[in-house]
Amino acid sequence: MIEVKNLVKRYGGHTAVNDLSFEVEEGQIYGFLGPNGAGKSTTMNIITGYLAPSEGQVLINGHDMFEEPEEAKKCIGYLPEQPPLYMDMTPLEYLNFCAELKGVEKEKRPEMIREIMGRTKILDVKDRLIRNLSKGYRQRVGLAQALIGYPPVIILDEPTVGLDPKQIIEIRDLIKDLGKHHTVILSSHILSEVSAVCDFVMIISRGELVASDTPDNLSKLVLGSNVLELTVKGAKEKVEQILKGMEQIREFEIHSSTTPDCVAVTIKTNEMVDLREDLSYEFAGERCPILEMKQSNMSLEDVFLELTAEQPKAEAEKAKRSLFRRRKKKEELTIAEEVEQEAGIREESADSETEQKQEVEK
Numbered sequence: 001m002i003e004v005k006n007l008v009k010r011y012g013g014h015t016a017v018n019d020l021s022f023e024v025e026e027g028q029i030y031g032f033l034g035p036n037g038a039g040k041s042t043t044m045n046i047i048t049g050y051l052a053p054s055e056g057q058v059l060i061n062g063h064d065m066f067e068e069p070e071e072a073k074k075c076i077g078y079l080p081e082q083p084p085l086y087m088d089m090t091p092l093e094y095l096n097f098c099a100e101l102k103g104v105e106k107e108k109r110p111e112m113i114r115e116i117m118g119r120t121k122i123l124d125v126k127d128r129l130i131r132n133l134s135k136g137y138r139q140r141v142g143l144a145q146a147l148i149g150y151p152p153v154i155i156l157d158e159p160t161v162g163l164d165p166k167q168i169i170e171i172r173d174l175i176k177d178l179g180k181h182h183t184v185i186l187s188s189h190i191l192s193e194v195s196a197v198c199d200f201v202m203i204i205s206r207g208e209l210v211a212s213d214t215p216d217n218l219s220k221l222v223l224g225s226n227v228l229e230l231t232v233k234g235a236k237e238k239v240e241q242i243l244k245g246m247e248q249i250r251e252f253e254i255h256s257s258t259t260p261d262c263v264a265v266t267i268k269t270n271e272m273v274d275l276r277e278d279l280s281y282e283f284a285g286e287r288c289p290i291l292e293m294k295q296s297n298m299s300l301e302d303v304f305l306e307l308t309a310e311q312p313k314a315e316a317e318k319a320k321r322s323l324f325r326r327r328k329k330k331e332e333l334t335i336a337e338e339v340e341q342e343a344g345i346r347e348e349s350a351d352s353e354t355e356q357k358q359e360v361e362k
């Protein structure tokens with residue numbers, strides 16, 4: 001449905017997108033995930049024909065975006081990060097205007113617009129000026145605009161930025177619903193958003209695709225490893241000797257433990273290997289009892305943090321192969337998300353205040 005081939009975008013000497021290739025199949029919700037500045041908006045703008053690439057090709061349903069733009073653009077509805085709204089129009093006027101621009105037949109417009117306004121829940125504000133709408137409603141109008149003409153592909157650039165938590169949930173539900181009838185690509189730097197909404201995730205870092213798979217598989221496949229955490233009673237040297245004798249262990253680390261006379265051990269094995277029983281027998285045989293054993297699979301957050309960490313490329317490659325949980329960073333990320341949501345609430349309330357003032361002035 002969408003083929004992106006060897007896309008490169010340079011801004012002067014800066015390469016924002018570097019040899020990016022991927023394919024998007026029909027009927028799925030794809031998440032384009034990456035930290036700020038990773039190149040998401042640039043890629044979205046190229047896929048939708050708003051920006052020309054320095055190199056590479058974009059095919060939409062077989063139509064080259066830059067050789068047959070009209071045919072290719074008909075297949076796409078786009079909600080950019082900054083929705084192109086006309087503040088002096090009402091949603092109804094604006095959607096009529098968009099329908100005209102998109103070449104929707106005149107007699108089909110009223111029903112299509114009413115249906116889309118119903119789906120995006122903006123019927124109750126359809127006759128108010130867009131300038132007087134809150135950010136959440138403006139975003140819905142932007143989404144409604146993308147749906148005009150019922151294009152098979154909907155592309156949404158950071159669709160929940162600046163919304164309050166309740167609106168975020170509503171927009172996410174709406175996106176999930178869109179996924180039943182359209183192929184959806186959404187860009188986001190919020191992990192929870194992508195794992196909550198998307199069937200498939202593409203992680204982009206410094207303009208390059210570093211991983212792509214289902215949210216579940218990403219945790220397993222990128223790493224291809226299981227991690228076991230043990231507390232073992234015994235001397236470090238003895239524990240080391242036992243572990244060195246077990247062939248299926250890929251890597252291990254021994255740390256000091258807060259439990260007296262014990263060491264903490266982190267063991268990595270290949271994904272399909274379950275060493276728990278063997279470990280129990282080995283350590284019991286050597287009279288080093290295992291007091292605690294936990295198996296931990298990597299979460300999508302761990303994968304994301306490792307793959308997009310600011311580090312040289314060789315290090316990033318190494319990180320793909322070898323990862324340990326980074327709980328501290330995970331907590332920082334959660335805090336960052338909370339701060340962002342908080343900012344969203346403030347922005348939303350500022351919008352509502354302006355709206356209220358305008359109502360009073362009227």
Ligand SMILES: Nc1ncnc2c1ncn2[C@@H]1O[C@H](COP(=O)(O)OP(=O)(O)OP(=O)(O)O)[C@@H](O)[C@H]1O
Pocket residue numbers: 011014015016034035036037038039040041042043189
């Ligand atoms: N018009 C431009 N001129 C110069 N550099 C640009 C331009 N647009 C983007 N960039 C740079 O290209 C890189 C990728 O930017 P882009 O906006 O695509 O990233 P992003 O992943 O969408 O980030 P964000 O979530 O912050 O929007 C960044 O380093 C950015 O500073």
